[in-house]
Amino acid sequence: MTKENKEENKQILDLIKKIDQDPKKVDNYLSLSTKLIEQGSFDQAKELLEKARGLVKHPQDLDYNLAVCYYLQGNFEQALALLEKIPNDDLSMYQKALVYLKLGQNQKALAYALSIKKIDNQVKELIGDVWLSLGELSSAKEAFLSIEEGKRSAKVNFLIGVALLESDKGQADRYFELAKEKDPSYYAKALDQYTSLMKLISNKENKE
Structure with a gap:
């Protein structure tokens, strides 16, 4: 066990x-559930929060963390x-956009994002994801490219490639290679x- 893991476990035990x-x-429930979520222990975090709802004075204060648990579990x-019970702020709108995107309600996802x-x-990555889901390749590319080059994940580089497929296959291949590396x-x-989407874009390009 690393020093970081030991410290993390100590913090959990303290909570x-x-x-x-x-x-x-x-x-304390919010802090502990956040740590459990960060560790990937979504079931434990959900169980903790659902139990806590019957103990705390204002159970609605737990709603955001519980919503995140449900989202991460695919519920x-x-x-x-x-989330619909939570007033809109940047945090809740981000999570709402993620959920609507997963539900295929892409226009609503875009509105929140x-x-x-x-x-x-x-947020830039989320906006790019939503534009891509709507088939708006140019807007998706713009959103993804707005992320500083050194901070782009493999996913972002790959999706820049997808967004570029129609307009510049050579550049698209370069970003695919960056993602692979x-x-x-x-x-x-x-x-x-993304095979289906890439085929769709390639076929569209060939027809034109």
């Missing part, structure tokens, strides 16, 4: 103790039901995931 000492304090309708005020790289495993999965 569990705090919850045992004061089971009605919301902040998009449940996630949306909670474009309403986010603080645009960081994560950065993360060969992701590249292989992405080829499978």
Whole structure:
């Protein structure tokens, strides 16, 4: 176990103790569920939050974290039901856009994504994803390219390639290669995931 893992486990144990000492304090549930989510323990985080809803004074304060759990587990309708109760801010609109994108309601996803005020790289990537889902390759390319070159993930480079396929196949291939160099495993999965879309774009290009 690394030093970081030991520290992480210690923090989790400390939070569990705090919850045992004061089971009605919301902040400890939020902190612990966030750590569990970061570790990929979505089931544990969900179980914790659902149990906490019956203990804390304002269970709605747990809704965002619980919605994230539902989203990460693929329970998009449940996630949306909670998110709709939360007032719109950048955080909730980002999550709503993610959920609507997964539900195939791409126009709603776009509306929320474009309403986010603080645009960081994560938001730029989301906006690119939504534009791509709508078949708007130029807008998708613009969103992805707005992410600084050194901070582009394999996914972003790959999707820039997809967005460029129609207009500049040579450039598209360059970005595919960058994605492959950065993360060969992701590249292989992405080829499978986006095969249909890439064929559609290529066929459209050939017809023109």
